[in-house]
Amino acid sequence: MAPAYLSGDKAAIEEFLSRFDTFLFDCDGVLWSGDHLFPKVPETLEMLRSRGKRLVFVTNNSTKSRADYKKKFDKLGIPAEVNEVFGSSYSAAVYIARILKLPAPKNKVFVLGESGIEQELDAEGVPYIGGTDPAFRRDIEQSDFDNLANGSALDPDVGVVLIGLDFHVNYLKLATAYQYLQRGVIFLATNTDSSLPMAHSLFPGAGAVGAGVVKAIGKEPLSLGKPSQAMMDAVEGKFHFDRSRTCMVGDRMNTDIQFGIDGKLGGTLAVLTGVSKKEEFLAEGAPTVPAAYVDSLGDLLG
Amino acid sequence: MAPAYLSGDKAAIEEFLSRFDTFLFDCDGVLWSGDHLFPKVPETLEMLRSRGKRLVFVTNNSTKSRADYKKKFDKLGIPAEVNEVFGSSYSAAVYIARILKLPAPKNKVFVLGESGIEQELDAEGVPYIGGTDPAFRRDIEQSDFDNLANGSALDPDVGVVLIGLDFHVNYLKLATAYQYLQRGVIFLATNTDSSLPMAHSLFPGAGAVGAGVVKAIGKEPLSLGKPSQAMMDAVEGKFHFDRSRTCMVGDRMNTDIQFGIDGKLGGTLAVLTGVSKKEEFLAEGAPTVPAAYVDSLGDLLG
Numbered sequence: 113m114a115p116a117y118l119s120g121d122k123a124a125i126e127e128f129l130s131r132f133d134t135f136l137f138d139c140d141g142v143l144w145s146g147d148h149l150f151p152k153v154p155e156t157l158e159m160l161r162s163r164g165k166r167l168v169f170v171t172n173n174s175t176k177s178r179a180d181y182k183k184k185f186d187k188l189g190i191p192a193e194v195n196e197v198f199g200s201s202y203s204a205a206v207y208i209a210r211i212l213k214l215p216a217p218k219n220k221v222f223v224l225g226e227s228g229i230e231q232e233l234d235a236e237g238v239p240y241i242g243g244t245d246p247a248f249r250r251d252i253e254q255s256d257f258d259n260l261a262n263g264s265a266l267d268p269d270v271g272v273v274l275i276g277l278d279f280h281v282n283y284l285k286l287a288t289a290y291q292y293l294q295r296g297v298i299f300l301a302t303n304t305d306s307s308l309p310m311a312h313s314l315f316p317g318a319g320a321v322g323a324g325v326v327k328a329i330g331k332e333p334l335s336l337g338k339p340s341q342a343m344m345d346a347v348e349g350k351f352h353f354d355r356s357r358t359c360m361v362g363d364r365m366n367t368d369i370q371f372g373i374d375g376k377l378g379g380t381l382a383v384l385t386g387v388s389k390k391e392e393f394l395a396e397g398a399p400t401v402p403a404a405y406v407d408s409l410g411d412l413l414g
Numbered sequence: 415m416a417p418a419y420l421s422g423d424k425a426a427i428e429e430f431l432s433r434f435d436t437f438l439f440d441c442d443g444v445l446w447s448g449d450h451l452f453p454k455v456p457e458t459l460e461m462l463r464s465r466g467k468r469l470v471f472v473t474n475n476s477t478k479s480r481a482d483y484k485k486k487f488d489k490l491g492i493p494a495e496v497n498e499v500f501g502s503s504y505s506a507a508v509y510i511a512r513i514l515k516l517p518a519p520k521n522k523v524f525v526l527g528e529s530g531i532e533q534e535l536d537a538e539g540v541p542y543i544g545g546t547d548p549a550f551r552r553d554i555e556q557s558d559f560d561n562l563a564n565g566s567a568l569d570p571d572v573g574v575v576l577i578g579l580d581f582h583v584n585y586l587k588l589a590t591a592y593q594y595l596q597r598g599v600i601f602l603a604t605n606t607d608s609s610l611p612m613a614h615s616l617f618p619g620a621g622a623v624g625a626g627v628v629k630a631i632g633k634e635p636l637s638l639g640k641p642s643q644a645m646m647d648a649v650e651g652k653f654h655f656d657r658s659r660t661c662m663v664g665d666r667m668n669t670d671i672q673f674g675i676d677g678k679l680g681g682t683l684a685v686l687t688g689v690s691k692k693e694e695f696l697a698e699g700a701p702t703v704p705a706a707y708v709d710s711l712g713d714l715l716g
Contacts, residue, residue, distance in 0.1 A: 251582060252581055257612045257613045257615075260613075281584065282582070282584055294615070310559045311559045311562075313562070313563030313596070315592065316585065319629055320588065320630040323626045326625065327608045327618075327625035328609050328617075
C-alpha cells in the first residue's frame with residue numbers, strides 16, 4: 113500500500129496519532145543531524161507527551177552510552193530522560209549480561225568500538241578488553257602476528273567479540289578480533305549500519321568498520337541494533353508496550369522502518385530529513401514501505 | 415570428475431607434466447609459508463625448467479612489488495627472474511595505465527595499500543595519493559569529517575580508488591576512499607582475498623581490509639587479482655601462452671584453482687601446504703575441484 117503523506121494534512125495527522133500510545137524514535141536524521149537540531153523538534157515531542165504518548169529513543173549509534181545521549185538531548189534543548197534512551201551499546205550489554213549469561217570468568221568481551229560500549233558493559237558488570245585501550249591503538253608488528261597466531265597475545269577468558277563503530281579501527285584490532293573468532297567465540301555487533309550520516313554526508317558506519325572481520329571469518333554477527341528483532345525484544349522487555357499501538361519513526365528504510373515492520377508494530381512513520389529519499393519507498397516494488405511519511409518531524413505539529 | 419592424486423605415483427606425474435608447457439604458480443602456501451620455504455621447492459622448479467617448461471609466479475599479495483618478490487625468491491634460494499613474477503599490484507597498475515587510460519590529470523589513484531602498489535604505479539607512470547603517506551596514518555578529527563564532506567580535503571584529480579592489503583588501514587583512509595566513491599570514481603582492488611596466511615594462522619587479507627569500503631558504498635570493486643579473469647587476460651597478454659597447455663598450481667580453491675578453471679586452462683593442480691584442505695574439494699558437490707593434487711609441490715620430483 114502506498115504510504116500516506118501527512119505533511120500539511122491536519123486531519124490525517126490527528127487520525128494517525130490517535131492510533132498509537134507509544135512512539136519509538138530514531139535520533140540522527142530524525143531529531144537532528146550531527147549537532148544541528150531540526151526545526152520544531154522539542155515542540156513536537158512536547159505535543160506528543162502532552163497527549164499522553166510514551167516516547168522511546170532507539171538509536172544504533174554505539175559510540176554513545178545512554179548517559180552520553182542524555183547530555184546531547186540536554187545540549188540541544190530536547191526534553192528527555194536517560195531511561196527513555198535505548199542505544200545499541202546498551203542493547204548489546206543487556207544481551208550479553210542477561211541473555212547470554214556466560215559463566216565468569218569466560219564472559220570477557222573483546223570490543224571493537226568506542227567508550228559508549230565500554231560504559232554500557234561497565235553498567236551491566238560485563239568485563240571487557242580492547243575498546244579504547246591505547247595498547248590496541250598502534251600499528252601491527254611482526255611479533256603481533258606470531259603472538260596472535262600462537263595465542264600468547266590472546267586472553268583465554270574472552271568469550272565474545274563485540275563490534276561497533278570504532279573511529280580508531282586498525283589492522284591490529286581487526287586481526288585480534290579475527291583470531292578470537294577463529295577460536296570459536298560468540299560474534300556480536302551493536303548494529304550493522306553501513307554508513308553514518310555526518311556533516312551532511314555519509315561516512316563508514318559500524319557495519320563498515322566491522323565488515324573486515326565479517327569478510328575474514330565468513331559469517332555475520334548477531335546484531336543487537338535495528339533492524340534486528342533482538343533489539344525490539346530487548347526494548348519491549350524494558351518498556352512493555354502494546355506493539356499494535358506503537359509506531360516506529362525513522363529516516364532509514366532498511367534499518368528504522370524495516371525494524372518496525374519486522375516487529376509487527378501498529379505503524380511506521382518515515383521522515384525525509386535523513387538518509388532515505390521518498391523515491392526509495394514510493395518506487396514500484398520498493399522492498400520497505402512506511403505506513404506514512406512527513407517531510408520533517410515538526411510537520412506533526414500541523 | 416574426482417581429482418587425480420599424484421603424490422608417489424611417478425607414472426601419473428609424468429603423464430600430467432607432459433600435458434603442459436607453462437605453469438602458473440601461486441607463491442604463498444605453494445612455494446613457502448611466510449619465511450619458511452617448503453622442502454624441495456627449488457629442485458622442483460629446476461626440474462620443470464630443465465624440461466623446457468615456462469614458469470610464471472602469479473600472486474595476489476599486493477604489499478610486494480615484482481622487485482620485492484625477486485628479493486624474496488633470492489633470499490629463499492629460489493631461482494626466478496623479475497619478469498617471471500606477476501603480482502596483483504602490477505596487474506592493477508597495468509590495468510590502470512594501459513586499459514583504463516584515463517586522461518591526465520584526472521588519472522590520479524587514491525591508494526589503500528602498502529608500498530608494493532606504489533612501486534608498480536610508479537613503474538607504469540600512474541600518479542597516486544594515499545598509500546604509505548604519513549598524512550593518512552593518523553586518527554580522524556572533526557575537521558576531517560567537515561573537509562571530506564565538503565570536498566576541500568579531496569583531490570579533484572582522483573579518478574580511481576584502488577584497494578589492496580594495508581597493514582595501516584584506519585578510519586580516515588576508509589572514510590576518504592568512501593568519499594571519493596560517493597563522487598563516482600572507478601573502484602578497483604588488487605585482489606579480494608578474505609584472509610592472509612601468516613605465522614601458520616590466518617589474518618585479514620586485502621578483501622577484508624577493503625570490506626569496509628565495499629560495505630559502505632554497497633558495490634564490489636573490479637578485482638585485478640585471482641580469480642578475476644582481468645588478471646588472467648593481463649598475464650596472457652604478457653606471456654602469450656597456449657591456455658590448453660597451461661596449468662595453474664595453487665593452494666586455494668576459491669582463488670587459485672577457480673582462476674585456472676575460469677580461464678579455461680588445460681589443467682589445475684592443488685597443493686595441500688596452504689589454505690585449502692583436501693576435504694574441501696573431495697566433498698560431494700564441491701564448488702571448485704582441481705584436475706589433480708599433491709601433498710606438497712616437492713612431490714612432483716617423484
